[in-house]
Amino acid sequence: MSTRTQVIDLRSDTVTKPTEAMRRAMYEAEVADDTYDGDPTVIRLQEMAAEKTGKEASLFVVSGTMGNLLGVLVNTHPGQEVILGDQAHQFLWEVGGIARIAGCVTHTVPFHRGWLDPAEVEAAIRPAAREATTTGLICVEDTSNFGGGTVIPPEHLAKICNVAKRYDLSMHMDGARLFNAVVASGQPAENFTQYVDTVAFCLSKGLGAPFGGMLCGSKELVERAISFRQMLGGGMRQAGVMAAAGIVALETGIDRLAEDHANAKKLALGLADRFPGCCDPDIVETNLFHIHVPAFGVSGQELADHLAKEGILVFPGDPRMRLATHCMISSEDIDAVLNAFDGLLERR
Numbered sequence: 135m136s137t138r139t140q141v142i143d144l145r146s147d148t149v150t151k152p153t154e155a156m157r158r159a160m161y162e163a164e165v166a167d168d169t170y171d172g173d174p175t176v177i178r179l180q181e182m183a184a185e186k187t188g189k190e191a192s193l194f195v196v197s198g199t200m201g202n203l204l205g206v207l208v209n210t211h212p213g214q215e216v217i218l219g220d221q222a223h224q225f226l227w228e229v230g231g232i233a234r235i236a237g238c239v240t241h242t243v244p245f246h247r248g249w250l251d252p253a254e255v256e257a258a259i260r261p262a263a264r265e266a267t268t269t270g271l272i273c274v275e276d277t278s279n280f281g282g283g284t285v286i287p288p289e290h291l292a293k294i295c296n297v298a299k300r301y302d303l304s305m306h307m308d309g310a311r312l313f314n315a316v317v318a319s320g321q322p323a324e325n326f327t328q329y330v331d332t333v334a335f336c337l338s339k340g341l342g343a344p345f346g347g348m349l350c351g352s353k354e355l356v357e358r359a360i361s362f363r364q365m366l367g368g369g370m371r372q373a374g375v376m377a378a379a380g381i382v383a384l385e386t387g388i389d390r391l392a393e394d395h396a397n398a399k400k401l402a403l404g405l406a407d408r409f410p411g412c413c414d415p416d417i418v419e420t421n422l423f424h425i426h427v428p429a430f431g432v433s434g435q436e437l438a439d440h441l442a443k444e445g446i447l448v449f450p451g452d453p454r455m456r457l458a459t460h461c462m463i464s465s466e467d468i469d470a471v472l473n474a475f476d477g478l479l480e481r482r
């Protein structure tokens with residue numbers, strides 16, 4: 135049994151709690167009714183997010199999921215088809231909002247660890263015809279979540295964008311972890327976002343804010359998104375209290391992501407050393423990666439139970455389990471996690 139008082143939560147980077155600086159900024163935030171007059175703190179956050187992503191404008195939204203749904207709503211008409219990866223978060227984990235609210239049909243293509251193949255995307259496009267379901271939008275995800283935290287590099291996004299342009303289609307990026315891609319690649323965000331009409335990112339994941347996301351794009355698209363956000367019940371009043379934490383997240387959370395990437399790499403290297411074949415450290419690029427549970431000689435549930443006794447939380451995936459690092463996990467915590475895994479070797 136562990137003597138640590140803090141659990142080490144490897145389930146997701148959404149579990150991070152707001153820092154002192156965020157709580158202070160929230161307390162001190164200047165606020166107003168955002169739907170009537172514009173909340174000054176929300177406006178500041180929106181200006182910052184637009185600047186950081188190289189887009190003209192941005193909109194503060196409740197969650198990454200809302201940002202993605204707004205991205206679909208502003209770029210399509212009901213009845214159109216949206217092309218996206220078959221393991222994309224937008225397809226698997228957003229409760230069918232694309233169909234139920236945007237009224238669009240999803241057309242999935244293989245999600246090669248998060249990479250869409252431009253030829254497969256092109257083959258999925260249906261030409262416009264009076265009787266046909268026509269394609270309206272292509273969605274990409276960067277970094278990819280269920281692809282294992284992979285960075286889809288700008289050169290590859292350019293290839294998908296070329297296909298989109300040839301068929302006059304819009305592009306949306308689920309950039310929930312866009313800044314992980316930015317930090318891991320060392321390239322500015324604009325290099326990624328220049329290829330898409332809209333990009334949604336989360337303030338509440340590795341950036342550490344308690345809440346919220348941003349939808350970024352042209353002034354015209356963001357203007358349309360405001361009205362759809364209202365429809366979804368996402369028009370907020372004195373939202374500066376929440377936006378203030380988002381500002382601190384953007385100011386202090388981006389460069390720090392490099393620590394999460396280093397910790398994920400350290401964990402992957404340590405695990406691969408102990409349990410050959412359990413993961414490939416070479417492909418660990420950011421703060422998420424998958425382990426292959428059979429390599430540990432236990433089931434996903436047994437592994438989760440064993441770690442829980444040591445004060446370490448994971449989701450019991452099987453045969454694939456995702457591990458996530460974030461600002462509440464230190465390099466010393468990774469040593470403790472590796473020690474807990476050593477306990478499995480002793481059991482053998």
Ligand SMILES: *Cc1c(COP(=O)(O)O)cnc(C)c1O
Nearest residue numbers: 197198199200223279308310336
């Ligand atoms: C978490 C996540 C989302 C949704 O964000 P929420 O803020 O949890 O709604 C969207 N896309 C990806 C890739 C994610 O990992």
